[in-house]
Amino acid sequence: MDKYLVQLNDSQRDAVLCIKGPVMIIAGAGSGKTRVLVHRIVHMLHHGIDPFNILSLTFTNKAAREMKKRISLEAGDESRNLWMGTFHSVFAKLLRVEAPRLGYPSSFTIYDTDDAKNLIKDIVKDQGLDDKIYKPGLVYNRISSAKNNLYSWKEYQDNPELVNDDKTAGKPHLGLLYEIYQKRNFKSGAMDFDDLLFNTYILLRDFPDILHKYQNKFKYVLVDEFQDTNYAQYIIVKKLAAQHENICVVGDDAQSIYAFRGANIQNILSFKDDYPDLKTFKLEQNYRSTKNIVNAANSVISNNKHQLKKSVWTDNADGELIRIIKGLSDNEEGNMVANSIFEEKLQNQLHYKDIAILYRTNAQSRSMEEALRRKGIPYRIYGGVSFYARKEIKDLLSYFRLTVNPNDEEALKRVINYPKREIGKTTLDKIIVAADQENLSLWNVLEKINSIETGINAPTRARISDFVIMIKSFTAQLKTKTAFDLASHIAMSTGLLKELYADKSPEGISHYENLQELLNGIKEFTDKGTTALPAPSAELEADVTLRTLDVFLQDIALVTDGETDEKNEDTVSLMTIHSSKGLEFKYVYLVGMEENLFPSQMALQSRVELEEERRLFYVAITRAEIRLTLSYALSRYKWGNLISCEPSRFITEINPDYLDDQTAVTIRPNSFEKPRNWSDFGKHNSKPEVVVATPGPNFKKIPKPRFAAVSEGAPFEAADPNQTEVGMDVEHQKFGTGKVVTIEGNFPELKATVTFPGIGNKHLLLKYAKLRIIK
DNA sequence: GGAGGCCTCGGAAGG
């Protein structure tokens, strides 16, 4: 037997060996799912299957990276030719080749959710619709789910049910907004995340040659986390696999927790209906957790009606019973959890990184953070704004995007007047109107600014021409310069770097550092060809002789994970249950086990939603290897109001045999802290100075000056702006005294930069800001 | 053009 097969149990081995025909692997939590996927691919490679013929799809870049790494350890260099990546990255690569068939440039831009929502906002405004009714997020979600269910805007508008739903909801123009949104995107040469799937589907549906090409390429198709697939993903996979039917899906219906973003659990529940010859393998032995934890999880999930039959078991020790902590307030809950972590770490010689605190909503992190900080316990919160979503990063990237695809409307709007070049909102509005009338992209209008009637005056037109010439000069260097050389050139010649360098406020400094970090990243990419995405197939391999900026952009367009995982640091992990999926920790604290919080009150309407909450609970329980602690509070603040809480029904769904109900009284905080509603002071009352500053919960805040009041009394007489000079000491009504650092512009637009001690630099327009000259 | 006041609204989240 091959040595890689020896490390597998019987059912794992069966699942690995059966590489022909449709296969479904139901993988219980902690049952070695990734190991099976990895070995299955290694096995295929060892048996002469060409890596070019294997397509392996995941949901996250992280999962793809992890798998690729493990496969290359076992199978060596060959594995780099696998098509392995996220649905979006793989189909984006395909579209780079095939999208011209649909009329898109192969250099199409990928809009992230922010770009998409900004565009929708503009469209809603253009249409004269109320943005309170047509909220960008809502419109985006509606369009997104239409695409995920493979409705084009036309099909959407022709579907009586959808149209009627929208009418009933008082939003009859959603179909129209969908149409305009798609057309604007098309003109901009842009696709959003959902278009990457939708357009792939269209290509496979309408172009038989393309369908056959990829059916023959992908003789073996594997899908990870199959329970998370939406309709579009499922149909694409099915089409691709239709020729050879070597399709292997891996998943766990019990861990389906993404219905709210379009995942269709039916895909896994009824997979057998689509493939009568389906071979199903069940991985039921759990290697992760103690018996008590596994059994507790099983007792919980058995409350769900709709699920595939399986029984997860483990050979591991019984372990500790599941413990429950009760706090009077959310603050006390935090303290008790922090104390417990402190004690457990000492007693069991744990590392902080062995411990996680999981919660249902991000807002719950606050009381935990405060408690951990008080105890001096290092922690790290997962989730948050990704590096590439930061404003300063997106600004510079927008210049890059324009360089590659000048039709990119969202990028253009971001930077046409940043840094300032006196092309303001009025001008932009005129450009948008003209583009609409002439059916051109915004960029096309800019290019022809002197031959199209826009009503823009000559000086502004001249500035626009300068901008166009600048962007064109960047584009001209795209293929002759390395990504780093061009990126630095752009950062400097646009004045963006200088602009941020000039800002010496703490935020400004951090913005500048972030830009430097981006440029460092591009340098690394240029030198080493490091890409965040898995390597594409040889056919799609980019030109490796020169790493250019367009390739860099393509590489990062689909990278959304915020931070680089620094597994080395020893910190307690705080995250939502959703983001804990796929992870494991020796000790897990699941906090906020209260009705209306978990399960969320929004899920109490229907059985289907409650079952998803229960699966979420199942996911949370099964993250724990050694010890699971549940906690709840009897009261907590919600949006400024104190509410009282009841323990979650989910606690009672755990078979009491696995519960240590004594623990509710054994863990006490070091010093008894009054719950906040009893206290004579404010909510976040841990720090004495806040205690003094903040009165009780129902206290109405008295507006207090942000800065110490200066010079009361006589009416404040401002000096003549023309007399203000660099180096002068001046007094400002609000900021106090400061020194004039620079003066720019001509009267009456004189602008001064003044340094106020303890406050920092302020840019003041002298015709507005009243400055009194001191000396 | 930008900072600060005022109002609104609130789930989870990958690409």
Next chain:
DNA sequence: CGAGGCCTCC
């Protein structure tokens, strides 16, 4: 309560 969007006033 707090973050984010919009409007106003400087």
